[in-house]
Amino acid sequence: MPWYIKAVLRIALPAACLAALYLSIPGEISLAKTAGWSAHYAPAMPVCLSVYALAAGAIATYRRKMRLPGQITALVGALAALVLAMSAQSISHLIEQTYMGGSALLTVAVSCVPPLVIGHLVHMAETPSQAVSASEEIDELRETNSQLFTALIEHEGKVLLSRTVAVLGVTKHLELKAGAVVEEAAGAIDRIELDMTPRKRGGARVTGQDIEEAREKLTRESGEKPTVARICEFLGISQATYYRHKPAEQHAAGALFATV
Structure with missing residues (x-):
């Protein structure tokens, strides 16, 4: 908020209000004297009119902001107090400038001002009890909102729980299907590896034992240790197959080659 706005709210408004009340004092005192009050009681008229108008307006504004009962009557009283002031x-200035004179009707009207002010002030004095009622109503509304909020949370919790159970069921189903797929994939891999294993001339699969038997047979026939190429030619297999089926403890280098 700009500084000049703050200055208006904190200084100018109170100053203008005090000045208006001060300017109202002579006319209201004069009117009270015209209506028949003595100089000893006449100075109370400014309090009865001007200050009462200010108080009624403030109370009406407060009730409207706090949404309290009696807003209309407070507003009507504030407007009536402003009209009276x-x-x-x-009227006092018109009488002083001789534009009009006193009358019985004017005297009666001015004399009725204090009772009217007292009556309206008594009515506005009910504000504390009404404020308590409004406070109780607010507490009741808060309790109702709390109950509704709790019921909503319970409902949403049940919905969330049911959805969680459904998700767990779907997850379990997917887990079972994944296990079946893994088992099927493992079987397929086994079949592929079996199909990739070369066969020797008789149609049977080549094993490490076949390689050892071929080596021993060729050794007996030639009297020398056969080469890997000779064994592969004898069995009709590749050297990669030879090193894949040869025991690792005897041909580590061949196993390394087969792995790569």
């Missing part, structure tokens, strides 16, 4: 100023 303006009328008092106007």
Whole structure:
């Protein structure tokens, strides 16, 4: 908020209000004297009119902001107090300037001002009890909102729980299907590896034992240790197959080659 706005709210408004009240004092005192009050009681008229108008307006504004009962009556009282204050100023000045004179009707009207002010002040004095009722109503509304909020949370919790159970069921089903797929893939891998294993001339699969038997047979026939190429030619297999089926403890280098 700009500084000049703050200055208006904190200084200018109170100053203008005090000045208006101060200017209202002579006319209202004069009107009270015209209505028959003595100089000893006449100074109470400014309090009865101007200050009462200010108080009624403030109470009406407070009730409206706090949404308390009696907003309309407080507003009507504030407007009536403002009209009385303006009328008092106007009538007193008209009488002083000899534009009009006193009358029985004017005397009765001015004399009724204090009782009217007292009656409205008594009515506005009910504000504390009404405020308590409004407070109780607010507490009741808060309790109702709390109960509704709790019921909503319970409902949403049940919905969330049911959805969680459904998700767990779907997850379990997917887990079972994944296990079946893994088992099927493992079987397929076994079949592929079996199909990739070369066969020797008789149609049977080549094993490490076949390689050892071929080596021993060729050794007996030639009297020398056969080469890997000779064994592979004898069995009809590749050297990669030879090193894949040869025991690792005897041909580590061949196993390394087969792995790569």
